[in-house]
Amino acid sequence: MPFVHQMNPTMVLNLLTALSLLISLSSVIVVAEIPTILDGPFKPVTVPLDQSFRGQAVDLPNSDPRLLAKLEQFDPEQISVSLSFNYDSVWISWITGEFQIGDNIEPLDPNSVASIVQFGEFGKPITEEAEGYSLVYSQLYPFQGLQNYTSGIIHHVRLSGLKPNTLYQYQCGDPNLAAMSGVHYFRTMPVSGPNSYPSRIAIAGDLGLTYNTTSTVNHMAINHPELFLLVGDVSYANLYLTNGTGSSCYSCSFSDTPIHETYQPRWDYWGRYIEPLISSVPIMVIEGNHEIELQAENQTFVSYSSRFAFPSEESGSSSTFYYSFNAGGVHFLMLGAYTSYNKSGDQYRWLERDLASVDREVTPWLVATWHPPWYSTYKAHYREAECMRVEMEDLLYKYGVDLVFNGHVHAYERSNRVYNYTLDPCGPVYITVGDGGNWEKMAITHADEPGNCPEPSTTPDDFMGGFCAFNFTSGPAAGKFCWDRQPDYSAFRESSFGHGILEVKNDTHALWTWHRNQDMYNAAGDQIYIVRQPEKCLVKPQDP
Numbered sequence: 001m002p003f004v005h006q007m008n009p010t011m012v013l014n015l016l017t018a019l020s021l022l023i024s025l026s027s028v029i030v031v032a033e034i035p036t037i038l039d040g041p042f043k044p045v046t047v048p049l050d051q052s053f054r055g056q057a058v059d060l061p062n063s064d065p066r067l068l069a070k071l072e073q074f075d076p077e078q079i080s081v082s083l084s085f086n087y088d089s090v091w092i093s094w095i096t097g098e099f100q101i102g103d104n105i106e107p108l109d110p111n112s113v114a115s116i117v118q119f120g121e122f123g124k125p126i127t128e129e130a131e132g133y134s135l136v137y138s139q140l141y142p143f144q145g146l147q148n149y150t151s152g153i154i155h156h157v158r159l160s161g162l163k164p165n166t167l168y169q170y171q172c173g174d175p176n177l178a179a180m181s182g183v184h185y186f187r188t189m190p191v192s193g194p195n196s197y198p199s200r201i202a203i204a205g206d207l208g209l210t211y212n213t214t215s216t217v218n219h220m221a222i223n224h225p226e227l228f229l230l231v232g233d234v235s236y237a238n239l240y241l242t243n244g245t246g247s248s249c250y251s252c253s254f255s256d257t258p259i260h261e262t263y264q265p266r267w268d269y270w271g272r273y274i275e276p277l278i279s280s281v282p283i284m285v286i287e288g289n290h291e292i293e294l295q296a297e298n299q300t301f302v303s304y305s306s307r308f309a310f311p312s313e314e315s316g317s318s319s320t321f322y323y324s325f326n327a328g329g330v331h332f333l334m335l336g337a338y339t340s341y342n343k344s345g346d347q348y349r350w351l352e353r354d355l356a357s358v359d360r361e362v363t364p365w366l367v368a369t370w371h372p373p374w375y376s377t378y379k380a381h382y383r384e385a386e387c388m389r390v391e392m393e394d395l396l397y398k399y400g401v402d403l404v405f406n407g408h409v410h411a412y413e414r415s416n417r418v419y420n421y422t423l424d425p426c427g428p429v430y431i432t433v434g435d436g437g438n439w440e441k442m443a444i445t446h447a448d449e450p451g452n453c454p455e456p457s458t459t460p461d462d463f464m465g466g467f468c469a470f471n472f473t474s475g476p477a478a479g480k481f482c483w484d485r486q487p488d489y490s491a492f493r494e495s496s497f498g499h500g501i502l503e504v505k506n507d508t509h510a511l512w513t514w515h516r517n518q519d520m521y522n523a524a525g526d527q528i529y530i531v532r533q534p535e536k537c538l539v540k541p542q543d544p
């Protein structure tokens with residue numbers, strides 16, 4: 001006999017009451033309210049270090065199968081997609097031919113192989129073709145005993161006339177050499193507008209190429225981003241000597257070499273490793289200090305500037321160090337910390353022009369990224385980029401930048417809305433995601449812990465220059481260089497590896513979720529709605 005038939009009506013009622021109680025209870029537990037920044041400013045939270053981390057991040061060895069060339073000479077490898085300024089155009093990049101490293105290197109002729117992309121909408125025949133340009137670069141060390149490097153042929157091709165939010169297929173290479181890649185796919189960004197956003201944007205920093213990096217990238221890939229922002233420090237090729245011997249510490253190793261060396265093949269390894277992700281998910285990169293890579297004739301950033309495609313010209317910048325682009329209703333500012341940022345420099349003037357041309361009715365969200373954070377409370381790199389902050393913060397504030405993403409500090413931190421070190425309901429939220437998993441140390445100590453406040457004169461970054469890190473003049477830390485507890489501007493901090501996903505829902509709400517590598521891919525280590533208040537904060541800037 002079925003169970004229910006044995007029960008009298010009161011029993012059934014009781015059962016139903018119990019059931020509904022259970023359901024409402026579980027909905028309370030499962031559908032916990034996600035906080036919004038309007039619930040803040042939040043009391044600072046520090047998540048204690050998880051003692052279960054078993055080991056240091058360890059680089060994939062040069063012999064790892066994922067890093068080795070698998071193709072014939074002019075077959076494309078290290079294929080990637082990057083965005084141009086708007087949805088209607090993307091860049092496809094790849095490399096052909098072998099790099100050389102050693103004594104008698106002979107740069108390849110970039111004209112020996114064509115730069116062609118054949119493409120079309122998914123499900124239709126491939127009918128379109130675009131041609132681009134190619135280059136090689138060299139990393140030269142005019143010192144006895146150091147090995148020189150010259151790259152394979154790097155190709156960049158811009159596709160244009162694309163439809164928004166549309167899946168495309170493409171093959172790249174040189175059809176005349178029968179050296180075309182397999183078929184790859186990418187989706188264009190949605191049209192720019194207040195109700196139109198990519199559904200998930202992944203953001204990571206300081207990736208490197210360790211087993212922890214692979215964990216970060218796997219988690220990110222399973223979260224299906226439509227765009228990947230990498231906020232600097234990419235391959236960490238500069239943790240190696242030119243002979244391929246590496247060390248997990250940039251500043252403490254090989255102090256007797258005449259110049260800080262790099263092992264450029266690590267860049268090729270990184271490009272091969274990451275290809276499965278970025279040959280279909282567009283990647284946008286901004287330079288970090290590990291991209292400086294000083295070489296002969298004081299040249300810097302040559303690998304970074306050569307390997308990636310940037311919408312620099314398209315965004316009126318003319319520099320690979322800073323540019324902007326739209327992803328649906330989000331306008332991204334990619335700023336350069338390792339180039340002049342002062343008010344009379346080119347970058348600042350470009351930024352003023354760029355900001356003045358943004359129409360917040362079309363791209364309500366303004367998101368800025370650069371490498372070294374202004375608002376970080378870890379001891380590592382504490383207040384290192386103060387001169388940049390002093391120079392640029394007012395401009396970003398005046399135009400109502402909503403969100404800032406940085407890397408550089410190898411940990412996670414989210415700020416309360418802040419401006420000039422003061423809590424401010426119209427200041428941006430600053431998020432540091434330098435926790436991609438590279439070979440260097442994770443940041444675990446905080447400048448506000450006893451004995452950890454750095455001597456001010458030691459804090460500026462040599463390459464960035466200047467000294468602007470003066471003691472605070474107001475608030476609980478007035479007269480001092482560090483707070484003696486977690487600063488009020490810091491809402492949440494945790495030392496762990498991971499990545500973040502930004503889901504912009506509409507013109508006021510964006511869900512930010514930080515994912516830790518030790519969790520299931522979809523679990524949240526930190527989650528909050530970033531809320532815009534344009535009616536309160538967007539006072540139209542005066543015309544110059």
Ligand SMILES: *[C@@H]1O[C@H](CO)[C@@H](O)[C@H](O)[C@H]1NC(C)=O
Nearest residue numbers: 053054055057211212497517
């Ligand atoms: C990094 O990966 C190693 C295993 O390769 C693991 O033992 C360690 O806990 C990871 N570290 C972090 C911080 O996730």
Ligand SMILES: *[C@@H]1O[C@H](CO)[C@@H](O)[C@H](O)[C@H]1NC(C)=O
Nearest residue numbers: 102103140141142146147148
């Ligand atoms: C590397 O290139 C530099 C600059 O051209 C040159 O001075 C040096 O001799 C080269 N080194 C080797 C090992 O070929």
Ligand SMILES: *[C@@H]1O[C@H](CO)[C@@H](O)[C@H](O)[C@H]1NC(C)=O
Nearest residue numbers: 241242243244245246254257
């Ligand atoms: C590379 O050079 C360093 C420093 O001279 C040396 O200790 C190391 O053994 C060399 N490695 C190789 C693979 O030759």
Ligand SMILES: *[C@@H]1O[C@H](CO)[C@@H](O)[C@H](O)[C@H]1NC(C)=O
Nearest residue numbers: 142294295296297298299300
């Ligand atoms: C490279 O920079 C150093 C230090 O700034 C300078 O002394 C040297 O003349 C520069 N060399 C070249 C080739 O520009």
Ligand SMILES: *[C@@H]1O[C@H](CO)[C@@H](O)[C@H](O)[C@H]1NC(C)=O
Nearest residue numbers: 339340341342343344345346
């Ligand atoms: C600002 O940068 C420009 C270009 O790099 C430089 O010429 C100028 O001296 C700098 N000004 C200040 C005040 O640092």
Ligand SMILES: *[C@@H]1O[C@H](CO)[C@@H](O)[C@H](O)[C@H]1NC(C)=O
Nearest residue numbers: 394419420421471472473474
């Ligand atoms: C920022 O704060 C500093 C120190 O309190 C103060 O001197 C400066 O004038 C402030 N800047 C702005 C633009 O308010």
Ligand SMILES: *[C@@H]1O[C@H](CO)[C@@H](O)[C@H](O)[C@H]1NC(C)=O
Nearest residue numbers: 453456470471479480481482
């Ligand atoms: C700044 O603060 C530090 C302590 O945080 C102190 O040692 C130093 O003397 C202060 N400097 C000035 C100029 O007040």
Ligand SMILES: *[C@@H]1O[C@H](CO)[C@@H](O)[C@H](O)[C@H]1NC(C)=O
Nearest residue numbers: 505506507508509510511529
């Ligand atoms: C914007 O999205 C948030 C979060 O999904 C939602 O709560 C809010 O109602 C939306 N606002 C509008 C105007 O649709």
Ligand SMILES: [Fe+2]
Nearest residue numbers: 233288289408
């Ligand atoms: Fe860095």
